Amino acid sequence: NAGVMQNPRHLVRRRGQEARLRCSPMKGHSHVYWYRQLPEEGLKFMVYLQKENIIDESGMPKERFSAEFPKEGPSILRIQQVVRGDSAAYFCASSPHSTEAFFGQGTRLTVV
Amino acid sequence: GQQLNQSPQSMFIQEGEDVSMNCTSSSIFNTWLWYKQDPGEGPVLLIALYKAGELTSNGRLTAQFGITRKDSFLNISASIPSDVGIYFCAGQLGSGGSNYKLTFGKGTLLTVNP
Numbered sequence: 746n747a748g749v750m751q752n753p754r755h756l757v758r759r760r761g762q763e764a765r766l767r768c769s770p771m772k773g774h775s776h777v778y779w780y781r782q783l784p785e786e787g788l789k790f791m792v793y794l795q796k797e798n799i800i801d802e803s804g805m806p807k808e809r810f811s812a813e814f815p816k817e818g819p820s821i822l823r824i825q826q827v828v829r830g831d832s833a834a835y836f837c838a839s840s841p842h843s844t845e846a847f848f849g850q851g852t853r854l855t856v857v
Numbered sequence: 858g859q860q861l862n863q864s865p866q867s868m869f870i871q872e873g874e875d876v877s878m879n880c881t882s883s884s885i886f887n888t889w890l891w892y893k894q895d896p897g898e899g900p901v902l903l904i905a906l907y908k909a910g911e912l913t914s915n916g917r918l919t920a921q922f923g924i925t926r927k928d929s930f931l932n933i934s935a936s937i938p939s940d941v942g943i944y945f946c947a948g949q950l951g952s953g954g955s956n957y958k959l960t961f962g963k964g965t966l967l968t969v970n971p
Contacts, residue, residue, distance in 0.1 A: 749899075778958065787863075787945055787961035788900070801958060836899050838959075845890070846959060848899035 747771070749839050749849035750819075757855045758827050766822040766852045770839030777820045778846060779805075779812060782834040791835075794820060827856045863946050863962030870936055871970050878944060878965040879930040886948030889922050889929040890959065894943045903944075904931070936969050943967070 750769040758764050770777050775795055780788040790804040794814035805812065809827075814820040824831055834853050838846035863880045870876060880889070888907055892900035904915050906922035906929060913920055919932045929948075933940055943966050947959040 751899075776957065780959075780961075785963075787861075787963045788947075788959070790958040790960070793958055804958070840957075845902060845905050847902060848892075850897075850899045853897075 749837055749847055751835075751837050751849035751852050753852060754850060755853045755855070757857060759857055760828060761826050764824040764827050764831070764854055766824075766835050766837075766854070768820040768822070768837030768839075768849060770820070770837075771841075771847060774839035774841050774847075776840045776842065776846075777814050778838045778840075779820075779822050780836045780838065780848075782836060782851070788836060791822075824854075827854075829856050832856045861946060861948060861960055861962040863965055865965060866963070867966040867968070869968045869970065872936060872938060874936055876933040876936055876940075876967060877930060878946075878967075879928060880946035880948070880962045881928045882948055882960075883927070885926040886950060886960075887926065888949040889920070890947045890949065891918075891920050891929070891931045892945045892947060894945060894964070896942075900945060933967075936967075938969050938971050941967055941969050 752767050777794045779791040782788045792805045792812045793801040809825045811823045832855050834851045836848050836851045838848045840846045861880050890905050891903045894900045904920040909926050910924050911922040917934045943964040945964045946962040
C-alpha cells in the first residue's frame with residue numbers, strides 16, 4: 746500500500762505565477778488535509794477535504810489559495826499570483842476516518 | 858485558537874541516554890499524536906493516544922496522554938544516532954467536522970552524539 750504521494754517535491758515559481766501542488770492519498774483514504782510549514786516551525790492547518798467537498802478551510806488564506814479533491818484524481822492545492830511569503834513546505838495528509846493522519850513527503854515551494 | 862507549548866526546543870544527548878519531551882495545551886484535546894520529521898521529509902506517525910491516562914509504547918518510545926487531557930509526554934529510552942530529528946506533538950479535538958484538524962507544537966530538535 747503506497748503512502749501519501751505528493752508532487753512535485755520541489756517547485757520554484759516567480760512572483761505572480763501560479764503554483765499547483767498535487768496529493769494522492771493512501772488507498773482507501775477519503776479524508777485529505779493540507780498543512781503548511783515555515784522554517785523551524787510546526788505545521789499549520791490549512792484545509793480539510795473529503796471527496797468533492799471542502800469540510801473546513803479555516804486555515805487557508807481567503808485570497809489566492811484554493812483546494813479541491815475531485816471524485817477522480819488527486820487533491821490539488823492551488824496558489825495564484827504567488828508572493829515570496831508563500832515560500833514554505835506544503836504537506837498533505839490522509840486518513841481513512843477521523844484520526845491517525847499519514848503525511849506525504851511534502852512539496853517545497855520557493856518563490857523567487 | 859488552540860496552542861500547544863512543546864518543550865524543550867532542542868536537546869543534545871549522548872548515545873544511550875534516555876530522552877523526555879512534553880507538550881502542554883491551553884485547552885483539552887481528545888487525541889494526542891507524536892510525529893518525527895527528518896530533514897526534507899514529511900512527519901512520520903510514531904504513537905497515537907486516544908484516552909486520558911493512556912500509556913502506549915512503540916519499541917523504545919513511550920508516550921502518555923495526560924489525565925487532564927491538556928498534556929502529553931514522549932520518552933525515548935537508550936537513544937541511538939538514528940533517533941536524530943524533530944519530534945512534534947499534535948492534538949486533535951475529535952470527531953465531527955473541523956475537529957479533525959491537528960494542532961501542532963513547534964517541535965523538539967533532538968541531536969544524539971555517538
